[in-house]
Amino acid sequence: MIDIGQNDLADSFAKNLSYTEVVKMIPSFVTEIRNAIQVIYSQGGRKFWVHNTGPLGCLPQKLTLVQKVSSDLDPHGCLANFNSAAKLFNEGLRHLSQELRSEMKDATIVYVDIYAIKYDLIANSSSYGFSNPLMACCGYGGPPYNYRKGVTCGQHDYQVCSEGSEFISWDGVHYTEAANRVIASKILSMDYSTPRIGFDFFCH
Structure with missing residues (x-):
């Protein structure tokens, strides 16, 4: 299984590179x-389950650390250029998967x-039972994101929400168990897979 992209893009933006510079990478x-x-193929690998990257611009960490104005946000409050970069990366990964099949x-x-799954979770959060799609459950600072650099989840003075099942983000970067349960069920449905091959195939 290859789940890739988030750290590559996040680290590039963290270096204060512009959107154009990140896209060029x-x-x-x-x-x-x-x-x-x-390399894996040359060593005998024949079954590859490739996950693209999620909506980077919807992570509370990114929304907190990036200086922004309202025009930088999409209709659901996520950083539009971060998500645009993620989608461009995913398009490259999709084309690569097609080429490698040939x-x-x-x-x-x-x-x-994975992007479609996670963005749907945020865009339609209430229908899944989530009330704070862009706010970390474990962190510091309260609304709108409950994330503060230097007081992140696990560090001194951090706070944990009382109802983690109502949150999508656990610590501003990773998802809660409740959100991951929904994500896993959608992955296993095969509705987001190309080609539509069930996970059981990879267990044999």
């Missing part, structure tokens, strides 16, 4: 993934659209 990220898959005829490469 995406082809090199995709090339590294190609090289990694080819090159590696005896391998199975399933591409899973």
